[in-house]
Amino acid sequence: MPSNARTTRLVIVESPAKAKTISGYLGPGYVVEASFGHVRDLPRNAADVPAKYKGESWARLGVDVDNGFQALYVVSSDRKQQISKLMKLAKEVDEILLATDEDREGEAIAWHLVETLKPKVPVKRMVFHEITKPAIQAAVANPREIDRDLVDAQEARRILDRLYGYEVSPVLWKKVMPKLSAGRVQSVATRIVVERERQRMAFRTAEYWNILATLAVANPGEGPRTFNATLVALNGDRIATGKDFEATTGKVRAGAGVVHLDAGGARGLSARLEGRPFKVTRVEEKPYRRRPYAPFITSTLQQEAARKMRFSSQQTMRTAQRLYENGYITYMRTDSVNLSETAISAARRQIIELYGERSVPPEPRRYTGKVKNAQEAHEAIRPAGDNFRTPGEVAKELSGEEFKLYELIWRRTIASQMTDAVGSSVSVRIRAVSTAQEEADFGATGKTITDPGFLRAYVESSDDENAEAEDAERRLPNLVKDQPLTADELAAQGHHTQPPSRYTEASLVKAMEELGIGRPSTYASIMQTIQDRGYVTKRGQALIPTFLAFAVIGLLERHYPRLVDYDFTASMENELDEIAGGDHAAVDFLTAFYFGSANGAGDQTIARSGGLKKLVTENLSEIDARSVNSIPLFTDDEGREVVVRVGRYGPYLQRELPGGEPAANADGEEGGGQGDRAPIPEGLAPDELTVEKVYELFLGGGGERKLGDDPATGEPILLKSGRYGPYVASGERKSSLLGSQSPDSLTLTEALKLLSLPRLLGVAADGVEVFANNGRYGPYVKQGDEFRSLDSEEKMFTVTLDEALALLAAPKNRQRRAAAPPLREMGVDPLTEKPLVIKDGRFGPYVTDGEFNASLRRGQTPEELTIEQASEMLAEKRAKGPAPKKKAAAKKAPAKKAPAKKTTAAKKSTATKSTATKSTAAKATKATAKKATPAKRTAPSSAE
Secondary structure, X not given: OOOOOOOOEEEEEOOHHHHHHHHHHHOOOEEEEEOOOOOEEOOOOHHHOOHHHOOOOOOOOOEEOOOOOEEOOEEOHHHHHHHHHHHHHHOOOOEEEEOOOXXXXXXXXXXXHHHHHOOOOOEEEOOOOEOOHHHHHHHHHOOEOOOHHHHHHHHHHHHHHHHHHHHHHHHHHHHOOOOOOOXXXXXXXXXXXXXXXXXXXXXXXXXXXXXXXEEEOOOOOOOOOEEEEEEEEEOOEEEOOHHHEOOOOOOEOOOXXXXXXXXXXXHHHHHHHOOOOEEEEEEEEEEEEEOOOOOEOHHHHHHHHHHHHOOOHHHHHHHHHHHHXXXXXXXXXXOOOOOOHHHHHHHXXXXXXXXXXXXXXXXXXXXXXXXXXXXXXXXXXXXXXXXXXXXXXXXXXXXXXXXXXXXXXXXXXXXXXXXXXXXEEEEEEEEEEOOOOOEEXXXXXXXXXXXXXXXXXXXXXXXXXXXOOOOOOEOOOOOOOOOEEEEEEEEEEEEEOOOOOOOEHHHHHHHHHHHOOOOOOOHXXXXXXXXXXXXXXXXXXEEEEOHHHHHHHHHHHHHOHHHHOHHHHHHHXXXXXXXXXXXXXXXXXXXXXXXXXXXXXXXXXXXXXXHHHHHHHHOHHHOOHHHHOEEEEEEOOOOOEEEEEEEOOEEEEEEEOOOOOEOOOOOOOOOOOOOOEEEOOOOOOHHHOOHHHHHHHOHHHHHEEEEEEOOOOOOEEEEEEEOOEEEEEEOOEEEEOOOOOOOOOOOHHHHHHHHOOOEEEEEOOOOOEEEEEEEOOEEEEEEOOEEEEOOOOXXXXXXXXXXXXXXXXXXXXXXXXXXOOOOEEEEEOOOOOOEEEEEEXXXXXXXXXXXXXXXXXXXXXXXOOOHHXXXXXXXXXXXXXXXXXXXXXXXXXXXXXXXXXXXXXXXXXXXXXXXXXXXXXXXXXXXXXXXXXXOOOOOOOOOO
8 A cells, every 4th residue: 555645546446357457557556446346236135125124115116216216225245345345445545536437337336336435535537438558547637526417317227127127027926927027128128029929920931933044145255154143024024022922921912913933833934945045135234332331339249249259248248348348449338439539540540551541531431320319429349549459469368259359349440441342233134035925034133343442351241141241242244235145054943931030139139229229238138138037048049039928028018018118118218318418307207107297207108097106006907817828829620729828837738619718628528638738848939839830749639649559458558748748658557758759759669668667677685676767867776765876768678687786785875976077167256265166066057166156047158157247146145145954854753554445556556646746746846946037136237
């Protein structure tokens, strides 16, 4: 610590990595310490509420809605140790500089630090958009006061999200499923994904054909001899393409005026054109010019990183955070495409060095953003510093992910200041007359790039993986009007219309940005939240909504449509921006939204309905839970409606009579019959529930499928669909399919093997029978009360009595495997200084410091988890304390035996069925709880 004779300053940043970098730039006289993000937040649960507030009616919300929406902030339990350290340092310095991030979240953290530390020395706000020595020194020399308008906007956003989440989520608990969540932005983002899946479910494919001709010129000169042309018109009428068909019917749109060729028509026309002369009827040449792309903002960076490198939004932002904190790029949460004059000069200098003076336009390029309410005072994302470092200069300093992202940012920034790509494009029409005197017109286009300009540095990718790259050329021969051509080949080609593509994280961020929903600081957290909540799953890059999401969004659309309306959500973002600009009062906005006060800011539709509070309480009785949790699919040939039900143990299919009652099964019984219900396999997307797939899941529509007859008993062996999955049955015997087996391919031989379980291996020397069977934890052998696991399912059918006895004779602990090595060693916890490792546990990977364990959340991988995230997860566990030990169950006195009324065999059968039922139900309950429980967060976010 510097001597008191010299002025000392405490600089508080958000992360240890940033603290380390900045400390190196400031030198003596400065103490740089991290706050580890947010230090205070609204109470997460009742346990967080201080004792003196527990009796207040508003304590549940953590916001005193009747007193100007005063927020109750509590210091996070995992931040108390760090706060104590900061308080001690604050007493030993002459001045405090708050150097948190330059956005609203950073401004709010700075304000919370002042409110928590209550320093006696002067406090200033220090702002910078890159962590370089000149930028840090300039920020120290030009501090400012905390911007209360920005703080008010962030606080209003936080309170708004708390009111929305805490008032709407309980509706979902009562009507859909416990522990679900609703959120101002997450619910709208989920609706976007659900609406796309509905479009896919309603889509009906159409088939259409055309002809691809390979045409040749007699004297090609310098150009190619052949080129491809596609049939575009027949007798003056345009040939139908995919855009001419109705998505929901698969029929040609009314009034389209097109020729719809089928396979026979295309092949017949192709045959009639064989050997006929072709002639050029039109050649149009136009100049081609493409301007560079604007520099990256948060959303476009996430989109391009996803397209080019398959990065998730979270992965992109974590990597960008590390690049920013270590001084490689400017601040990565921005919606501005501006570049500073210093950055423009640096880019132009580097372009001249690398590509020559001809690659720089005479005047610098300046871009205008398309994002609503963009903060144009900020900069776009670019390499840090006054002289950009090339990817080659930083390659050895960065990890693989960091290098890829830095290179992407560098290339985009450089390209944004380069010349246009120029060339020419050519459009050609060719005609041939068939033997039946049909006039067939073919079209071809070409593109030649004479000067690639900015394309030398950067080519943007497309969400359509089949789209042609912008720097791709299509060269045609030098063609002139009336030039004769010959057809080397005529090929009839069939095509099918395609449903709209599912959203990826990149395209969903783009859609939200276009709708004005969310802000740069929230995109990545929203992508993660909707997956953590179980509303959306990923298949590759595609986002697929679950049936749980269908139920939740269906409820909100029917009963609270304004809360998931795109324009309404965007208008709230705009009003929060106005609060940040000092044009609106936060209290008026919150009052209108919550109580429905019509004076001041706030959505008037919500206001006229009495506000959010009245909306969610008065309409509750009108919501029919059965209807909400039913997603109609179609009506079958017998007039039964087939619906998807969202139940406690997951979604399942059910057939119902028009009145809503379950149809009778094959035996005339009502409700719950095997013919009424069928489980939906995990991982099956909603749009994959076609009529054919539904009947397949109902096993042919009759609730069962006969595989054959048992050669020993003559009884039929049936494959059935039960509540907990497919199983085989014959007489009184039943057996579930193994994990490796599929109902589609199950054979009679495999079914007989399943029905042989439990398999009697023989009798041991003590007279006790030895069995092989399949159980909750896999295959095993059993003798009395002794169990030993088998190492494969096949062993159940091949293990001998001697082998089983050998296993049973071995002590249980000999079967335990040696401790597996950790999946990853992470380093030292910045809070506790304990080494952190990631291990693979029974329920998946978890991070541990040797004393506390925290399971990785859905979507997190051992490779991607950062040391800061791991530290935060363990701090949350530490705050809860060790899990209470379970008390051993008291031993009961043995009950008196009642007179036997059943045979031993009957008792054994009943007990086995009861145990199996309890075991299966326990499994299902456990799985549902794990799936439905939302992951907890400590940092406040508009994702709530």
